[in-house]
Amino acid sequence: MMRLRVQREQVLTKLRERIVLFAASHLSRDAAEDLAQEVLLLLHEKYAHLERVEDLLPLSLRIVRFKIMSQRRKSVRRGEYTQVSIADIQLPDLDANPAEYVERKQMLERLATAMSGLGDRCRELMRLKLQGKTFPEIQKIMGVASINTIYTWDHRCRKNLLEAMGGSWEPPKR
C-alpha cells in the first residue's frame, strides 16, 4: 500500500513537470504552472483512488486539454487578445456549449474526409481500430507475421491521416 502511494507520488511529480512544459508551449509560463497545479489538485481531490500511470496519465491529459480550452475561451472573453467594447462582450453560456459541439462536428467531418482518402491498407487498419480491435488482434486478422509491422503500418497511416488533416486533429483556430 505504501509502495503504491510512493509510486503515485512519483507519477504525479513527473506529470506535473510534463504538464508545465506542455502548457508552457501554449500559454505563458505562469499560466502553465497554474494550470498544472489545478490539474494535480483535481487529481488529488477528485481522483485520489487512481494510482496507476495508465489511469492517471490519460486523465491528466484530458484535464489539461479542457483547462487549456477553457483558458483560451476565458482569454477571448476577457479581450486579452482582441480588445472590444464592453458593450459587445457576449455573456458566457454556462450550459450546453454549442461552440464545442460545432468544433467537434467539424473535426469529425474533416476526419471522415481524410480517412476516405487513405489507401486500402490504412482504411482497413483504421476500420479495425475503430471496431475496438487491439494491435495483436489486428495482426492476426491481417495475417502479418510481426507485430512491429502493424506498428509501422499504423504509424505511417496516422502520419498520412494527420497530413491530410493539415497537421492537426483539431480545426485551425481563428
Added chain:
Amino acid sequence: MSPDDIEKLLGGYATGTLTAEEQQALFAAALDDQELFDALAREQSLRDLLRDPAARAELLSALNTPANRLGGFWQWLRRPMVAGLATVAVVAIAVVAVWQVLRIGPVKPAAPMIVAELRPPEQMPAQSPPPPGPVAIQTLNQRRVVADTHAPAIAPPPAPVPAAMPAVMARKAETESTTLGQSAAETSGALKENVTIDARSLFYLDQEAPGANAFVQSSGGARAVPPPVRQAAPRADAAPTTAKTVSGLAAPMMATAPRLGVRVSILRGEREVDLTTVLDPGETVRLKLIPNADGFLWVAEGARTVASATAQRLKPFETPEMRFEGSGQKQLVVTLSRKPQTVAPLSLGILGRGNLVETSADQGRATYVVSGPREAGAQQVVVPVTLTYR
C-alpha cells in the same frame, strides 16, 4: 521496446487499441520524454472524439464507402520510394535529353545535293511543224496505197515533239526512250508484222537530225528520229508520251530501208494549206517543199520546169509564184532525187503511183509523200501534185 517503437504506439492511443502492456510502456515512456508527452497531449482531442460511439459509427460508415482512388493514388505517390523513383526517372530523362542535344548539336547538315535542274528551254531552229496525227490517208491520184505487206494498216504517227523541254524532262524521256527502244528492238521481229507505218512516220524515220530533238540525241536505243519540232509551244506534259511513242515505233522501223520523201504544202500568201485545198480561180500560190534528204528538187508542169533547186534535208524550198487560169485541176510533178538527172517530166507521173501519201492536219497543213515499199532505197521519189481550182 525501443523509443522508436514506443512512438509507433501513438496511433493506438486515440482509438484505444493499445493493450495494457502497450499502454504501460507508452505512458511510462511519456513521463520521461517530453516530446512523447506532448504528442500524447495532442492526440487527446482525437481520443475524446473517438470515445463517442456515434462518432466512431460515422467514421466507420465513411470508411465503408468506396475509396477515393485519386486520394489513394496521391497518397501512394507521396510514398518516399515512389517519389524517389519518380525523381530518378525525371533526372535520367533529362540527362538523356541533354546528351542527345550535345551529341547532335555539332553535326552540321549535309550540303544539299542537286539531283535535277530546271533550265530555260532552248530555242530550236524554226521549221515547219509536223502535224500531230493523220487526218486522212489519200493519194493525189485518188489512189490508196498500202505501204507493204508487213504494214497492212497505217497507224497514227506519234504526237509532235515539243520544241524544247527542261533538262530533267529530257533526261527522263531519254531513259524511257532507251528502255522502250531496247525492249522494242528485242521484240522487233514480232512487231514487224503488227506495227502500222504511215507516210509521215516514214518521212521522218529516214532522218538523222541531230539537235532536232533532245530525246534521242544521246540515246543509243533509238536511232530513229521523231518528227521535227513544231514552232508552236508544245504542251509541257506531252513530252514523255511523245518520246515513248516515237521510240516505241522507231525501234522496229529501224529495220526498214530509208525512203525518200517530200513534205508538200501550198502557200496562199503566207498561209500554208495542204494539197486538198480548193483554190480560187486565178489565185496565185506557191508550193512549199521540204525534202527528208539532201538532193535535188524539180517542179514541173507537164514539160515545163517550174522550179528546180538543190535540196537540203528538212530545209524548206518554196517555188516561185504560180498562177493558173481557169478552173479544174492543174497537174504538177515534184521530183526529189539524190543525184542530178534529166528525166522526161511526162513520164514521171507513172513513177509516183506506188508512193505512200498522207495528209495531216495540224497548224500547218501539209501532205507527206514517201516512196513506196517497192521503191525503198530508191534514189528518187516522184510526187504528183494536183492543184484544184473551183
